[in-house]
Every structure is written in C-alpha cells, then in structure tokens.
Amino acid sequence: MNNAEWITHGKAALLGNNARAPLVLVKGFGSRLWDADGTRYLDLAGGIAVTLVGHCHPRIVKVLSDQAGTLMHVSNLWYTDKAIAFAEALTHRTGLSKVYLCHSGAEANEALIKLARRYHYENKAPARTEIIATHNSFHGRTLGALSVTGQPKYHQGMQPLLPNVTFVPYNDIDAMRAAVTPQTAAVIVEPIQAEGGIIVPPSSYLADIRRLCDETGALMLVDEVQTGFGRTGKFLACEWSNIQPDAVSFAKGIGAGFPLGAMVVREPFIGGLPPGTHSSTQGGNPLAAAVGLEVLKMIDDEKLVEHAQATGEYLHGRLRSLQGYHPNKISEVRGKGLLQGLALAEGYEAAQVLAQLREHHVLASLAGSKVVRFTPSLLIDRDELDEGLAVVEKVFGAL
Ligand SMILES: *Cc1c(COP(=O)(O)O)cnc(C)c1O
Numbered sequence: 001m002n003n004a005e006w007i008t009h010g011k012a013a014l015l016g017n018n019a020r021a022p023l024v025l026v027k028g029f030g031s032r033l034w035d036a037d038g039t040r041y042l043d044l045a046g047g048i049a050v051t052l053v054g055h056c057h058p059r060i061v062k063v064l065s066d067q068a069g070t071l072m073h074v075s076n077l078w079y080t081d082k083a084i085a086f087a088e089a090l091t092h093r094t095g096l097s098k099v100y101l102c103h104s105g106a107e108a109n110e111a112l113i114k115l116a117r118r119y120h121y122e123n124k125a126p127a128r129t130e131i132i133a134t135h136n137s138f139h140g141r142t143l144g145a146l147s148v149t150g151q152p153k154y155h156q157g158m159q160p161l162l163p164n165v166t167f168v169p170y171n172d173i174d175a176m177r178a179a180v181t182p183q184t185a186a187v188i189v190e191p192i193q194a195e196g197g198i199i200v201p202p203s204s205y206l207a208d209i210r211r212l213c214d215e216t217g218a219l220m221l222v223d224e225v226q227t228g229f230g231r232t233g234k235f236l237a238c239e240w241s242n243i244q245p246d247a248v249s250f251a252k253g254i255g256a257g258f259p260l261g262a263m264v265v266r267e268p269f270i271g272g273l274p275p276g277t278h279s280s281t282q283g284g285n286p287l288a289a290a291v292g293l294e295v296l297k298m299i300d301d302e303k304l305v306e307h308a309q310a311t312g313e314y315l316h317g318r319l320r321s322l323q324g325y326h327p328n329k330i331s332e333v334r335g336k337g338l339l340q341g342l343a344l345a346e347g348y349e350a351a352q353v354l355a356q357l358r359e360h361h362v363l364a365s366l367a368g369s370k371v372v373r374f375t376p377s378l379l380i381d382r383d384e385l386d387e388g389l390a391v392v393e394k395v396f397g398a399l
Contacts, residue, residue: 002036002037003022003023007022007024021358023035024036025041028043028051028054028056029054029056030054030055030057030377030384031043031044031054031376031379031380031384032055033363041358041361041362041363042361042387042388042391043055043363043376043377044363044375044376045363045364045365045373045374045376046375046376047257048226048365048375049194049226049252049253049339050253050256050257051253051256051257051377052230052253052256052304053256053295053302053304053377053378053379054377054379054380055257055377057256057298057379059294059298060256060291060294060295063291063293064258064287064290066290067287067291068287070286072285072286072287073282073286073287074285074286075281076279076280076281080285080286080289081286082287082289082290082293083101083286083289085289085293086101086290086292086293087099087101087284087289089296090262090264090292090296091264093235093296093299094248094264096244096245096264096265096266096267097264097270098264099262099263100262100273100283101260101261101262101284102262102263102280102283103251103261103283103288104259104261105139105140105145105223105252106139106140106141106145107140107261107280108225108249108250108251108261108262108263109144109148109249110140110142110144110145111263111278112223112247112249112263113148113186113188114144115219115221115247115263115265115269115272115273116185116247117185117186118272118273118274118277118278119185119269119271119272120185122274127182127183128182128184128185129164129183129185130164130181130184130185131147131164131165131166131184131186131188132165132168132180132184132186132187132218133149133165133167133168133187134150134167134169134176134189134190135150135167135169135170136150136170136193136196136197136199137149137150137151137189137190137193137196137223138151138190138194138196139188139225143158143161144162147165148165148188150167150170151196164183166179170189170199170201171201173208173209176212177212180212180216184216185218185219186218186219186220186221186246187209187212187213188221188222188223189206189220189221189222189223190222190223190226190227191206191224191227191232191237191238191240192227192237192335192339194339194367194373195226195367195368196367196368197341197368197370198334198341198367198371198373199334200334200335200336203240203241203242204241206222206238206240207241210241210244213246219246219247219269220243220245220246221245221246221247221248221249222236222238222245222247222249223249224236224237224238224248224250225249225250225251225252225261228253229250229252229299230253230308230337231308231337231338231378232336232337233305233308233309233313233337234305236248237336240336244266245266246266246269247263247264247266247269248263250263250264253295254292255291255292256295258287258288258291258292259288260288260289261283262284262292302379304379307378307379308337308338309337311337311338311378311382312339312340315340315374315385316333316335319340319374319389320333322342322392322396325393326396326397326399327345328345329344329345329348329396329399330343330345330396331343331344331346334371335374338376339373339374340374341371341373341374343370344370344371344372348399349369349370350366350369350370350371350372352399353372353395353399354366354372357372357391357392357395360391360394360395374388376388
C-alpha cells in the first residue's frame, strides 16, 4: 500500500488521540527515513529526542537480536544479568546510587512521586504529601505525571487529578521558596522545559532549587526524560548547574527507540520504596536493559556527549544567523546541545513551518505551538545537518 492508502486504514483503525502528519514511515537508517511511497527524509526530529544514535544502528540491532535469542523476559521475581549490568553502568554514569527500571517517561515520573511520598512516610513524616511543580512543565500523560504537568490544556476533562500539587512560575526561585511548606514532599522540575517551548533557565536556577531542598527536606526530583543521556551536551542537563538531584527520571533517548525508562536515586533516599511498594511486571526486562547498556557504551565509545555539545553549538549558531536574516519571522533561538528550537514571531505558526519542511523532505517537531524543535540523532554529521539547514533557510525565505 502507498502512503495515502495506509493513511485511510490508519484513520479507521487508530484512535484519533494523536494529531499525526500525513506520512507513513516504513524504514529508517541513521538520520534517514523512508515513507510508504519510497520518498526519503532527513530526520531532525529524532522521534522526539528518542533515537539517540539514529535509526537501526548496527550495534543496537545486534544487541537486540542477540538478546532476543537469549532471554527476553522473566519478571522481577528474579534478577537478570542484563538489568544488573545496566543499573550498575547507570549509577556509574550518573554518580547516583540505585536504579528502578520501567518503560516510559510518565512511568519514571510516577516512580519519582511515589518515592518522595513514601520516603517521608517511612521517615515518620506521613503528612509530607505536597508536590511543587512549575507552570508550563511537561511530565507525561498518566494521571500522576499529568497532575504535576503545568499545562491546563492537558488537564481539561481529566479531573479530578492528584491533590496537593502547587504550581509556581518556572525560573522563579522566590515563588518556589514561598510555596514550600513543612508538608512539601518534593519539588519536580525539568532542567530545560522542552515540551513547554524549550525554555532554558540560567544555571543558577537548579542550584537554587538544590539549596532550597537541602534547607527544607523536600526531595529534588529532576525530570531528565528529554534532556538526559547527553542530549544537551552533558550526560545530565543538571550537570550544567553542577548539582545532583535526589532522584532523576530518564526515558526517550535511554533506549534509543526501544521503550525504556528509569528512575535513579541518590543514596539518602534509596530506602524510599521498600519491597512491595512499587513495581512493573516487564520493567527492566533483559531485552530493554541490554539495549540501554549498549546505548551507554555507545555514548562513551562514540563520544556522543561531546559531539552533542559541539554539533549543538554549531546548530545553534546557524539558527542564530537565520534569525538575523528573518528577525520578523523568528523571535528567538533557544536550546542547548542537540535540543534546539526556533521560536516564531507573531503571525507565524510552527505547524506551517513543519509542513513546508516536510514538503522538502525534512522532518522536525513542535514544542508548543510556536516553536520548531530540532532533536536529531546525536550521531548526525555536519553534512547532514548542513543539508537540513539549507532546507530550513529555503523554507524561511519563502514563508
Ligand atoms: C516526553 C516527556 C515525558 C513523557 O515521556 P513518555 O515516555 O511519553 O511517557 C516526561 N517528561 C518530559 C520532560 C518529557 O519530555
């Protein structure tokens, strides 16, 4: 079937909860994707910051197929070698102490919230149930993660949500300090608000939250689902602020396209979820863990963090010059590493730019309605990036 025929079937069979662009992708390699008509695309969306090492990287394919032929799942009734090896590597990489494995960002954030509440309960402070979150944040779609997501449009029709959540403006430490009470269990924050439009706070913001949490005994929960695993040019985006969170969530790039999520916890808080208090039947199964371990090895072998930083600076610079040519169309260039966005000026919609890019066989994504987001593979090379940027320049020229 061709694109159009597949789309007819897709509209009939898939629930309409996602607003999808009219493209049926059937194959990928590196930073290239092919649709059902055989058209080739340059992928600067990277599956929304997921395909960290591009599509179908031979190392990922090999690990997946080897592990699929060895052991895929046994449940958490037992240990598996792969989950242990991956958890060990992840604690070494983060400098944190212990790991909980799951499948997605929302699930990893559920684990953060439950860890914080249960930690205080275990420590005879059961009334510490409040969570402080930020306006315009995004932490996922399950009800707990949604409850700390500060975007009313996602709450509509889904209430009642989790009680005792207080939202404060992002990058406003005074507002956060004023919101913390003796009942506060935790603060949850993104180092960069990615879905919220790629809002990059100064590095002092996370450091100030760290100090506030130290003073008040609230846990500092950092959502690195989109920013972690090298995306911003550091392994953890909170390394830009030189701080350690009490617990951190990962997903997206951690499995490079295979569903995987994790919570990693700092030493004082590792007793927060004693046996029986939280689990996931398939979370951290050996297939997923083997992929996660290979991704970590590739980050080291291929120097992906350094590459993300250098390539990201290049991309940011090129986008800034584009803004220089089109100040009436582009209001701001925001981002760090290979998480970059073009904020559009009044009168322009990001969806319109994406459609134009697609016409020229380049794929990017939206961050909010006003930001065109670029989150390519951390392995993308300069030639591919230049090819994509030439198209972006052409599209803005004609807009
Ligand atoms: C994407 C995202 C999530 C949700 O991850 P899912 O895997 O879709 O559940 C949570 N937090 C942040 C910061 C994200 O970017």
